[in-house]
Amino acid sequence: MNLRGKYIVVLMGGPGSERKVSLATGAGVAKALVSLGAEVTEVDVRGPDLDLPDQVDIAFLAIHGTFGEDGQLQQILENRGVAYTGDGIKESRLAFDKILSKQKFREYGVSTPESEVIRAGARPSMALPLVVKPPRDGSTVGIQIVREKAELAGALAAAAQHDRELLIEQFIAGRELTIGVLGDLALPILEIIPKSGFYDFNDKYPFLNPQGGGGAQHVCPAAISPALTSTIQELALRANRALGLQVYSRVDVMLSPADEPFVLELNTIPGMTETSLLPDAAAVAGISYPQLCARIIELSLAARPEKK
Numbered sequence: 001m002n003l004r005g006k007y008i009v010v011l012m013g014g015p016g017s018e019r020k021v022s023l024a025t026g027a028g029v030a031k032a033l034v035s036l037g038a039e040v041t042e043v044d045v046r047g048p049d050l051d052l053p054d055q056v057d058i059a060f061l062a063i064h065g066t067f068g069e070d071g072q073l074q075q076i077l078e079n080r081g082v083a084y085t086g087d088g089i090k091e092s093r094l095a096f097d098k099i100l101s102k103q104k105f106r107e108y109g110v111s112t113p114e115s116e117v118i119r120a121g122a123r124p125s126m127a128l129p130l131v132v133k134p135p136r137d138g139s140t141v142g143i144q145i146v147r148e149k150a151e152l153a154g155a156l157a158a159a160a161q162h163d164r165e166l167l168i169e170q171f172i173a174g175r176e177l178t179i180g181v182l183g184d185l186a187l188p189i190l191e192i193i194p195k196s197g198f199y200d201f202n203d204k205y206p207f208l209n210p211q212g213g214g215g216a217q218h219v220c221p222a223a224i225s226p227a228l229t230s231t232i233q234e235l236a237l238r239a240n241r242a243l244g245l246q247v248y249s250r251v252d253v254m255l256s257p258a259d260e261p262f263v264l265e266l267n268t269i270p271g272m273t274e275t276s277l278l279p280d281a282a283a284v285a286g287i288s289y290p291q292l293c294a295r296i297i298e299l300s301l302a303a304r305p306e307k308k
Helices: 020-034 070-080 089-096 098-107 149-160 225-244 276-286 289-303
Strands: 008-013 037-046 058-061 115-119 130-133 144-146 165-170 175-182 190-194 218-219 248-255 263-265
Touching: 020 037, 020 289, 037 289, 058 289, 070 089, 089 098, 098 165, 098 190, 098 225, 098 263, 130 149, 144 149, 144 248, 149 248, 175 225, 175 276, 175 289, 190 276, 225 248, 225 263, 248 289, 276 289
Parallel strands: 008 037, 008 058
Antiparallel strands: 115 165, 130 144, 130 165, 175 190, 175 248, 190 218, 248 263
């Protein structure tokens, strides 16, 4: 897509827990769009009362997690008649809510770990090991893996700081995979090999805490047979269709020792920083970082042609 002469505002930051990551994503996106000839304004968003320049062609959403991916920002832009990247209000809300998205996965036959939902303060009935997740946050914020009975109370209390409702999920041991999706295209599968054994916030964004010892090895394409690769990519596409997504996402999958893939969740505004997974996978597919940004804009306008 030719972006020369287009006026694009990059919305970054946000009020949520992933603010610093979002600022890094926004800076990278802005630089890429400028390299393609677009006129770009970066806007550090602090809340719903955001100021936008006049006559913007499209807003590139670079706010991860709460406010950016949960439909709030999309609703504000729709009310103002501003075109934006990514999927719409309803789809964003659905994908952001791990409980609702799991229900859709099951309806559409998308394999996903067994789970239950409890109120904060209650105890789960599932057997250990299990994973405790706040259902409405991103970047593994608040997620706790519980292997021993003595760890359960602390994990529940920590996760309850983020939500009054908790998703309890069967723990799947195995290989951590992620699949970027651009429209109807599943990108090469990327395997994540974290240094600490669990791909947490520190592993995802080591540049935010250089002394924290975080980081992970990204292997792309993952060392998986062609037949299984095709199966996992189709599973990622089916997970997107289950949630009504048309633009782009990153699908997180666990591959069990028996080579059974399980979809964990989808990210509708995945990280685009220097260490992020989606740009890595796109590069292996021959799509440069600027081309990836342009493709996201093109797919977004095609999904909502009335907003062009």
